[in-house]
Amino acid sequence: MIRRKGLHLYLLGLLILSIGCVPKPKITLSPGLPEDLPGCYAIFPTGPWESVHRIEATLRGGASSSLLGVTKSEPSERRLQSILLTPEGFILFDAERRESEISVRKAVAPFDSPAFARGLMEDVSLLFLPPQVKPRTWRKETDGTMICNWEDPDDTQIEIRGSTGSSWRILRRNKQGEVIKEVVLNGPFVNGLASRVELRAFKPASYKLRMTLVQPSP
Amino acid sequence: MLEESRMKKFFFLSVLVATANLWAAAALSNDWTSLKEASRNIRTVKGEFLQKRYLQILTKPIHSEGRLFFYTPDFLRWEYLSPLRSVILQKGSIIQVYNFSEGVWKPEMAQAVEARRMVFAEISQWFQGRFDESKPFKHVFSPGPPARVTMVPGEGINRFIHRIEIVLSVRPGVIDRVEIEESGNSRTLIEFRNVEINSSFSSEVFEKP
Numbered sequence: 185m186i187r188r189k190g191l192h193l194y195l196l197g198l199l200i201l202s203i204g205c206v207p208k209p210k211i212t213l214s215p216g217l218p219e220d221l222p223g224c225y226a227i228f229p230t231g232p233w234e235s236v237h238r239i240e241a242t243l244r245g246g247a248s249s250s251l252l253g254v255t256k257s258e259p260s261e262r263r264l265q266s267i268l269l270t271p272e273g274f275i276l277f278d279a280e281r282r283e284s285e286i287s288v289r290k291a292v293a294p295f296d297s298p299a300f301a302r303g304l305m306e307d308v309s310l311l312f313l314p315p316q317v318k319p320r321t322w323r324k325e326t327d328g329t330m331i332c333n334w335e336d337p338d339d340t341q342i343e344i345r346g347s348t349g350s351s352w353r354i355l356r357r358n359k360q361g362e363v364i365k366e367v368v369l370n371g372p373f374v375n376g377l378a379s380r381v382e383l384r385a386f387k388p389a390s391y392k393l394r395m396t397l398v399q400p401s402p
Numbered sequence: 403m404l405e406e407s408r409m410k411k412f413f414f415l416s417v418l419v420a421t422a423n424l425w426a427a428a429a430l431s432n433d434w435t436s437l438k439e440a441s442r443n444i445r446t447v448k449g450e451f452l453q454k455r456y457l458q459i460l461t462k463p464i465h466s467e468g469r470l471f472f473y474t475p476d477f478l479r480w481e482y483l484s485p486l487r488s489v490i491l492q493k494g495s496i497i498q499v500y501n502f503s504e505g506v507w508k509p510e511m512a513q514a515v516e517a518r519r520m521v522f523a524e525i526s527q528w529f530q531g532r533f534d535e536s537k538p539f540k541h542v543f544s545p546g547p548p549a550r551v552t553m554v555p556g557e558g559i560n561r562f563i564h565r566i567e568i569v570l571s572v573r574p575g576v577i578d579r580v581e582i583e584e585s586g587n588s589r590t591l592i593e594f595r596n597v598e599i600n601s602s603f604s605s606e607v608f609e610k611p
Contacts, residue, residue, distance in 0.1 A: 234466050234532045238486050240503045248508045250486050250501035256459040270523070271466065271501075272480075273455040275562075276439040282531055289586070290562075393505075398485040401461050 216322035224322050224332035224344060227352050227369055228314045229376035232258050236399035237381075239268075240373065242392045251276070257312055266308050268295065281305045307383060307393070310356060313366060315342055321322045340364075352378070362387065434543050440574030441531025447472040449597035453482075457585040468540075471530045478606045479523055489611045492522050500611040507611040511561045524553075528568060531575060539566065548578065561585065575599055 186386040197339045234256040254267040261282065268277040278290040279301050288301050315334040322332040335341050335395040339359045346369070354367040369378035369389030374397060381395040436591040447473050466486070471479040478492040486500035488510075494509040497519055499510035524536060534539040539553035552584040576597050582590040 234460055236460070236485070240501070243511075246508075247511050248501065248503060249511050251501060252464065252486060254457060254460060254464070267459065268458065269464075269485040270518070271465070271482045272518070273453065273464070274518075274521075275588070278586075308502075321494075360518055396591070399462065399464065 185325075189358040214322065215320075220314055220322060220330070221319070223324060223330040224319050224327065224329065225314050225347070226374075226379070227310065227344065228259065229257070229265060229353075233257075233375060233377070235397060237238060237395040238398050240313045250343055251384040252398075254311065255308060258375065259313060260318070262313060263306055264305065264312065266304060267308065268304075277301075303389070305364075307385075309367075310342075310354060310365060310385065317402050358387065364388075417423070428461045433545070437543075437549070437570070437574070438531055440592055443600075444530060444575045445600050446603065447529050447597065447599060448601050448603055449594050452593045452595070454591045454593075456589045456591070463591075471603060472526065473605070473608065476523075476526045477605075478526050478529075480522065480525070490518060490522060491608055491611070492526065493608055495520060508527050528577060528580075533568070548572075571596075571597075573599070 190284075193338070200264050201283045204268055233371045237253040237255070237260040238252045239251045240248065243252065248362065250271065252269040252271065252273075254269065256265045259264065263282045265280040266273060266277070269275055274292075275290055276292045277288075278285055279288040282351040286301055288294075291297075291301065295299070300391050317334060317337070320335050322330065326332055329345060329350075330347060331343070333341065341361070343355040343357070344352065349371070351371070352369040354365075354369070355363050356365040358364050364385065366384045368382045370380040370382075372379055375385075377397055377400050379397050381393075381397075383393040383395070385391050419573075448469075450469045451467070451470070453466040455466070457464070464485075466482055467484050467605070468482040470481065476492060476494050479489065480492075481489040489500050489507075491498045491500070497515055499515045499518060500507040501510055502508075502597075511603075520538065523538070527533065527535055533543075533551045533553065536553065538559050541556050542554065543550040544550050544552065549570040551568045551570070553568065554560075555563050555565070556578065562585055564583040564585065566583075568575070569578045569581070571578040576599060577594055580592045586592070
């Protein structure tokens with residue numbers, strides 16, 4: 185019951201569009217060439233960084249909200265801090281993730297449920313931190329497109345495809361192979377961060393986040 | 403030579419008169435009663451603002467720009483032009499919030515609107531010099547210069563806001579800047595500029611985004 189309530193608040197707190205679960209064929213690859221492996225990490229910033237994003241979130245039914253998102257990361261320690269603010273600068277949510285541990289410093293309703301914190305930090309990690317393990321398979325196409333597949337310890341799978349100079353796509357699949365989250369990153373990349381990001385979540389909650397980089401700092 | 407001497411005298415007198423005017427205005431706003439009196443004559447306020455949001459985790463503050471329209475006693479349009487386009491419309495007890503997204507104005511979720519109610523009720527009071535009518539804050543007036551009103555939060559709110567400093571302009575009834583000190587070493591600075599008192603504008607600014 186608590187879990188359901190948390191999920192409901194997560195839906196309210198973020199913002200979404202119902203798009204339905206779009207089936208995307210899974211690509212079978214074999215381990216790639218070692219020299220191509222760095223290409224799998226091209227979209228993830230390496231050194232310490234901080235950023236400010238404009239976030240437009242849309243929930244099922246069209247309810248929407250605009251927020252400012254502040255993120256700071258130390259990738260070598262797999263540490264991320266995320267703050268959500270209203271346009272007026274009120275802090276609605278402030279949490280940090282170190283490895284898999286999440287500590288919430290501040291959370292105002294409806295952003296105060298554990299499910300919201302978990303969901304938000306999962307999204308931020310998906311966007312900015314590479315999976316902890318080495319890709320299971322990867323391949324570089326003749327046109328330079330990288331396709332990389334990871335299997336996370338939690339049995340989800342992550343697929344990244346794209347190339348420098350074009351957009352990149354991140355797909356997260358559940359155990360059944362269904363796409364549960366899809367991220368499109370569009371350049372130009374500034375200090376390793378995409379200028380525009382769109383995240384669509386399909387399961388268990390359906391929502392859409394459009395993020396525009398407004399203030400990058402190394 | 404005579405002309406130069408006249409010019410110097412004129413310049414000197416101008417500076418003297420201007421300084422005397424500033425002192426007179428400052429003396430006026432330094433006095434709490436005079437401040438209240440000046441504020442009573444305010445019917446409308448129109449201006450622009452620059453907001454700097456300092457957070458402990460950010461090297462540089464977040465800069466936001468916007469504009470405001472106020473009509474006494476409780477009509478307010480508080481609009482952000484960048485980096486987010488967002489507008490808060492207050493008409494009495496009714497508050498509406500709209501965000502500009504995907505080319506259209508979209509209403510904000512109800513919960514997020516409620517969270518702003520108290521804040522904008524406070525701002526409306528500040529523009530009328532009614533600092534002493536705040537329920538969640540106690541006020542302390544310092545004659546300065548610059549004259550300032552410190553708003554000290556009561557139990558509960560003080561977990562998030564330590565204090566609010568409202569720095570007054572030498573122009574009676576005009577606020578120069580507001581500094582909000584929060585927990586976690588973060589603060590917000592709002593600087594007002596091009597402020598017009600009792601100028602005319604269409605009531606439509608309070609009607610639609």
